[in-house]
């Protein structure tokens with residue numbers, strides 16, 4: 073018989089079972105297995121999977137199984153109770169309860185919100201017509217693939233990273249695909265005009281019709297989508313519309329229980345919300361005014377939160393962002409600033425015929441931005457130089473532009 077009364081384990085409820093949630097659970101269980109009594113609630117019907125691979129899934133390059141991370145037995149083996157297919161509908165902070173519809177009431181001592189974001193649906197006339205879809209999860213990919221029968225006409229609205237990837241995926245399925253984008257260049261936050269032109273040409277070579285500076289006025293159809301009407305009066309036929317115009321952090325649950333929110337759920341450097349026992353991480357969190365839409369910050373936050381909950385000193389300083397496009401045969405990388413500010417220097421190498429572009433922006437002796445199309449082999453180095461603000465060595469710019477010099481010269 074134990075001589076001392078054992079302290080009951082702290083109850084930890086994790087809301088959301090996406091990429092940030094799983095990374096957090098992995099870090100927690102690696103460092104201190106069994107330390108908390110953990111319940112994870114995921115709205116999707118399956119356990120966390122690799123959302124980043126959805127573009128490849130859409131284009132048929134991988135199957136659903138390849139997107140899986142941890143099988144259900146992994147959760148059991150690590151003592152994690154996983155509830156899938158049901159969202160947390162209410163948080164009662166006064167009584168420390170997370171409510172899952174009429175199915176479960178989960179008492180907690182600490183609560184983690186990892187609820188991600190929602191795709192934005194533009195408030196256009198016709199937005200609710202059948203055939204107007206978004207691109208965020210397994211069920212979206214299944215719906216797009218179902219609608220994307222051969223010879224169907226698809227329009228992707230949005231020329232950001234996901235819009236481009238969705239359009240290439242659809243074209244690969246043999247669908248007549250048009251991408252419309254409101255700006256005069258694609259990925260305008262990551263690419264300058266010259267780089268964006270190369271990407272546009274490469275998209276066209278993959279069979280995607282590109283319509284830029286295009287404003288959608290309405291989505292029209294009799295009972296389901298048939299066409300897009302543009303503000304200039306032109307019409308684009310469409311059996312299927314994929315809306316990929318950005319994401320919005322999921323804050324509804326946090327707001328409804330009175331947590332401080334801006335564009336995301338406000339957190340400090342320890343991922344703590346305005347309630348000291350409630351934490352947020354991943355795309356739903358707003359840290360120092362930033363809401364991230366990439367997986368790397370979510371993973372860094374997950375690591376910090378796991379360590380913090382285990383009593384270690386860990387703080388999250390923010391993430392310096394880098395983006396790469398996942399279209400096979402079209403390497404594109406961008407990090408830091410894109411346009412050259414006053415007083416900074418731009419070093420550019422551009423070979424349009426070969427589809428090659430490299431631009432370095434150097435400010436105060438450090439790399440402040442890099443845009444590469446066609447060859448992104450120096451991406452890791454650029455990312456580190458920008459993040460660490462390491463002063464550039466005189467050889468660095470040549471290496472980054474033309475590749476590292478050979479170690480020894482041939483006789």
Ligand SMILES: Cc1cc2nc3c(=O)[nH]c(=O)nc-3n(C[C@H](O)[C@H](O)[C@H](O)COP(=O)(O)OP(=O)(O)OC[C@H]3O[C@@H](n4cnc5c(N)ncnc54)[C@H](O)[C@@H]3O)c2cc1C
Pocket residue numbers: 087088089090091092093113114115116123124125126127158159160161186187188189207208209234322325353354355356364365366367368370396398
């Ligand atoms: C097609 C596509 C391609 C991408 N490509 C890249 C890429 O190349 N590089 C990159 O860095 N990032 C990419 N991303 C973004 C990346 O997937 C996200 O940054 C990452 O998934 C964020 O993790 P998260 O856990 O915050 O959110 P998510 O992974 O979205 O997980 C949140 C989960 O919470 C669930 N949830 C929401 N509300 C509730 C509730 N009330 N109760 C229970 N569960 C709830 C959601 O259903 C979801 O499963 C891509 C995203 C998409 C859609």
